[in-house]
Amino acid sequence: MSDKQPEWQAEQARVDEVVLQVDRRMETLEEQTSGTHSEMVDIRKNFWDDVTVNFEDAVEMAESFASLKQQAEVLSERERTHLHASRQLRTLRKLKSSPYFGRIDFLENGEPTADQVYLGIASFRAQGSEQDLIYDWRAPIASLYYDYPPGPAQLTTPAGQIRGELLLKRQFVIRDGEIVSLFDTGVTIGDELLQEVLGRQSDAQMRSIVGTIQREQNRIIRNERSRLLLVQGAAGSGKTSAALQRVAYLLYRFRGSLSADQIVLFSPNPMFNSYVSTVLPELGEENMQQTTFQDYLAARLGHSFKLENPYAQLEYALRAEKEHGYEARMSGIRYKATTGFVRLIDGYLGVLGGAGIIFRDVRFKDEVLATGEDIGAYFYGLDRSIAVPNRMRLTAEWLLGLLKARQKAAQQEDWVDQAVDLLDKETYLRAHQTLKRQNRKLKADSFDDFDRERELLGQYVVMEAVKPVRSRIKKLTFVDIRSTFLRLFLSSEIAARAAAHAGIELPESWECICKDTIDRLLVKKMAYEDATPFLYVVERIRGFQTNTSVRHVLIDEAQDYTAFQFAYLQRLFPFGRFTALGDLNQSIQAHAGAEESTGFKALAALHKEAETETIVLKQSYRSTRPIVEFTSMLIPGGEEIQPFNRDGLRPKLSVAGNRDGLHALIRERLDALAAEGNRTIAVICKTAAQSLLVYEALHGVPAIRLVESETSSFEPGIAVIPSYLAKGVEFDAVLVYDASGSHSGYGQESDRKLFYTVCTRAMHELHLFALGSAGPFLQGPIEGYYDTAPKSADVQTH
Numbered sequence: 001m002s003d004k005q006p007e008w009q010a011e012q013a014r015v016d017e018v019v020l021q022v023d024r025r026m027e028t029l030e031e032q033t034s035g036t037h038s039e040m041v042d043i044r045k046n047f048w049d050d051v052t053v054n055f056e057d058a059v060e061m062a063e064s065f066a067s068l069k070q071q072a073e074v075l076s077e078r079e080r081t082h083l084h085a086s087r088q089l090r091t092l093r094k095l096k097s098s099p100y101f102g103r104i105d106f107l108e109n110g111e112p113t114a115d116q117v118y119l120g121i122a123s124f125r126a127q128g129s130e131q132d133l134i135y136d137w138r139a140p141i142a143s144l145y146y147d148y149p150p151g152p153a154q155l156t157t158p159a160g161q162i163r164g165e166l167l168l169k170r171q172f173v174i175r176d177g178e179i180v181s182l183f184d185t186g187v188t189i190g191d192e193l194l195q196e197v198l199g200r201q202s203d204a205q206m207r208s209i210v211g212t213i214q215r216e217q218n219r220i221i222r223n224e225r226s227r228l229l230l231v232q233g234a235a236g237s238g239k240t241s242a243a244l245q246r247v248a249y250l251l252y253r254f255r256g257s258l259s260a261d262q263i264v265l266f267s268p269n270p271m272f273n274s275y276v277s278t279v280l281p282e283l284g285e286e287n288m289q290q291t292t293f294q295d296y297l298a299a300r301l302g303h304s305f306k307l308e309n310p311y312a313q314l315e316y317a318l319r320a321e322k323e324h325g326y327e328a329r330m331s332g333i334r335y336k337a338t339t340g341f342v343r344l345i346d347g348y349l350g351v352l353g354g355a356g357i358i359f360r361d362v363r364f365k366d367e368v369l370a371t372g373e374d375i376g377a378y379f380y381g382l383d384r385s386i387a388v389p390n391r392m393r394l395t396a397e398w399l400l401g402l403l404k405a406r407q408k409a410a411q412q413e414d415w416v417d418q419a420v421d422l423l424d425k426e427t428y429l430r431a432h433q434t435l436k437r438q439n440r441k442l443k444a445d446s447f448d449d450f451d452r453e454r455e456l457l458g459q460y461v462v463m464e465a466v467k468p469v470r471s472r473i474k475k476l477t478f479v480d481i482r483s484t485f486l487r488l489f490l491s492s493e494i495a496a497r498a499a500a501h502a503g504i505e506l507p508e509s510w511e512c513i514c515k516d517t518i519d520r521l522l523v524k525k526m527a528y529e530d531a532t533p534f535l536y537v538v539e540r541i542r543g544f545q546t547n548t549s550v551r552h553v554l555i556d557e558a559q560d561y562t563a564f565q566f567a568y569l570q571r572l573f574p575f576g577r578f579t580a581l582g583d584l585n586q587s588i589q590a591h592a593g594a595e596e597s598t599g600f601k602a603l604a605a606l607h608k609e610a611e612t613e614t615i616v617l618k619q620s621y622r623s624t625r626p627i628v629e630f631t632s633m634l635i636p637g638g639e640e641i642q643p644f645n646r647d648g649l650r651p652k653l654s655v656a657g658n659r660d661g662l663h664a665l666i667r668e669r670l671d672a673l674a675a676e677g678n679r680t681i682a683v684i685c686k687t688a689a690q691s692l693l694v695y696e697a698l699h700g701v702p703a704i705r706l707v708e709s710e711t712s713s714f715e716p717g718i719a720v721i722p723s724y725l726a727k728g729v730e731f732d733a734v735l736v737y738d739a740s741g742s743h744s745g746y747g748q749e750s751d752r753k754l755f756y757t758v759c760t761r762a763m764h765e766l767h768l769f770a771l772g773s774a775g776p777f778l779q780g781p782i783e784g785y786y787d788t789a790p791k792s793a794d795v796q797t798h
């Protein structure tokens with residue numbers, strides 16, 4: 001529609017009116033906030049003048065306390081009002097610039113006139129009015145906009161189904177209060193707006209897709225029914241986008257009962273956290289908790305082991321092929337990712353319920369209070385129908401009882417006298433304070449009595465000596481979980497019993513797996529593949545420290561999780577509803593290729609079928625049509641992926657005869673891409689080691705930076721980045737290093753998904769660089785989907 005048409009002008013007049021109303025509201029709010037702000041400053045400044053503090057006796061103290069409490073409450077009430085108003089102002093500022101993005105005219109059956117509904121990031125009505133000038137995109141009526149083209153439509157509300165007809169569906173782009181474009185759409189969501197949105201250069205931050213959410217994505221966003229929502233979606237199909245919009249939806253739908261800190265998003269790496277961190281604030285919502293699974297593991301394991309990170313594991317899988325023990329480790333990595341291994345560990349835990357947990361001696365002052373055998377005998381003497389963690393608690397209580405008896409006896413011992421003599425002044429004073437606190441009858445002058453003082457200081461010394469032992473008993477450190485875990489791998493007889501208990505067979509490579517596991521655990525190294533099974537055993541023996549406040553757990557890149565990791569997460573968040581989003585074609589972890597039951601199926605197995613919903617996204621939005629057509633050829637079943645019809649250049653392959661030549665070609669391409677105005681460009685390498693070499697070889701290229709596993713921010717410019725860290729993110733242009741079939745390129749069948757993942761990061765341009773010749777994935781029918789640059793003259797090296 002053109003801006004000359006009366007329809008456009010009428011819409012602009014409405015925008016002007018809404019902006020005026022928003023402005024008015026902002027003025028009122030600004031006045032209010034400046035008022036509450038100065039009140040807050042005042043209260044803070046005069047806090048102590050306005051309270052009466054008197055600690056002379058109990059009554060005065062209670063009064064002082066009440067006065068303090070009241071003053072603090074007034075302050076926090078003002079702070080809350082201020083925060084709320086500031087948030088509202090932030091949203092109003094956004095509405096002022098772009099009040100809405102869509103309009104629907106809905107004629108409900110039996111009604112004489114259609115409702116005009118304008119949709120924006122928040123609802124808004126003029127002061128004193130009953131009518132919404134803007135509806136929140138999450139309001140029930142907004143679903144019509146996302147779900148139906150013009151024609152018959154229906155809406156599910158708490159009151160039942162509403163049927164009617166969608167007479168009009170209009171989309172707007174409004175900037176600074178001016179309509180920039182306006183489309184009436186015939187299909188679900190008009191291609192024009194999507195074309196415009198997707199054709200833009202990326203700006204190093206993920207954007208909200210609120211104005212162009214597609215019907216399938218809307219199903220993900222608004223799902224309230226399922227305990228487990230599984231989303232399998234092609235690369236670039238909007239899984240992450242839908243997940244974030246879903247969080248915003250849930251916060252709106254359940255406002256009052258759900259807060260942002262009750263939602264956790266597990267993301268693939270810290271850089272990804274930064275990439276998505278602006279979407280929710282852009283929608284006027286607070287960010288949910290964001291973490292990586294690795295961070296979670298590290299926090300739970302503490303410092304007792306040197307924990308390998310998943311990237312180090314992946315680097316090993318990609319690079320160490322020639323190292324001794326490679327196959328043993330790789331078969332371990334694959335087996336430990338399976339549900340078979342979960343069952344084996346469950347079987348082992350079953351065995352341990354009857355016998356076999358290893359206990360440590362509990363000592364007090366170099367003397368054994370209870371030997372590991374004694375503890376074992378006590379533990380296994382308890383009723384076996386009591387769950388293991390509860391028996392552990394009972395055992396701890398028994399040990400605390402022993403310790404108490406020992407504490408009493410110790411007071412007469414010589415070492416106590418010696419320790420009392422050696423007390424320094426500070427400790428002496430501390431002892432005095434502590435004893436005074438504990439024994440109210442003790443008056444300040446009691447210390448004048450030498451014998452009494454000696455006795456009390458003796459008690460203090462023993463109490464201090466007992467403290468760490470008591471704390472260790474409470475933490476159940478008398479259970480030697482490392483040795484207990486190791487035993488499964490050390491004893492073939494126990495492994496066989498665990499397998500029999502679980503009703504499964506041990507894998508053929510079990511012996512090799514055992515040797516590999518033992519070697520590392522004995523030196524307190526925790527391989528990534530062992531970390532979750534180990535923690536699972538820890539928590540099943542000691543009792544799970546569950547997080548009961550979390551209501552929604554979203555797992556992005558879920559295809560990379562093992563059956564064990566899902567089982568673990570499921571137990572950690574017993575009240576959480578799970579949304580798992582992934583793409584099996586992008587399974588790039590070292591365990592990829594393990595039995596099919598890893599990934600989604602394992603997670604689904606943990607839930608009832610009736611509580612699970614699976615949504616498949618086939619349309620890919622990120623890349624241009626030529627890029628999607630090319631990448632679809634890389635994977636089986638790729639023909640099912642539907643490219644969004646956005647034009648662009650075909651991917652281009654450049655081949656060089658030596659590395660210097662390759663680097664010269666890349667430099668040339670980077671210059672050209674930067675000159676074209678691409679804001680985010682990535683040279684994606686296979687490994688971190690390769691990234692470092694390439695980064696050094698490209699020294700001097702402006703705005704180039706190396707991305708490493710610790711990199712925590714996603715920035716514009718040129719990134720040299722290992723394949724696995726590019727997961728989940730996207731770039732205007734991608735240069736793949738190196739697309740040959742050599743070891744440092746992508747030659748093995750096991751490299752296929754990695755190669756696919758790398759190529760699908762490109763939004764507008766994809767350039768492939770190969771050393772020597774193109775790799776196997778670029779040969780055959782796929783040759784019809786990319787162009788080849790004329791072979792360059794190789795750079796001569798000296």
Ligand SMILES: Nc1ncnc2c1ncn2[C@@H]1O[C@H](COP(=O)(O)OP(=O)(O)OP(=O)(O)O)[C@@H](O)[C@H]1O
Binds near residue numbers: 238729760
């Ligand atoms: N409905 C939509 N409207 C506009 N843009 C969209 C829509 N859906 C997806 N996109 C865009 O497509 C790109 C890919 O989206 P996103 O990263 O969410 O996909 P993904 O499925 O998580 O991808 P991958 O699995 O490859 O990491 C993003 O730029 C996103 O903004």
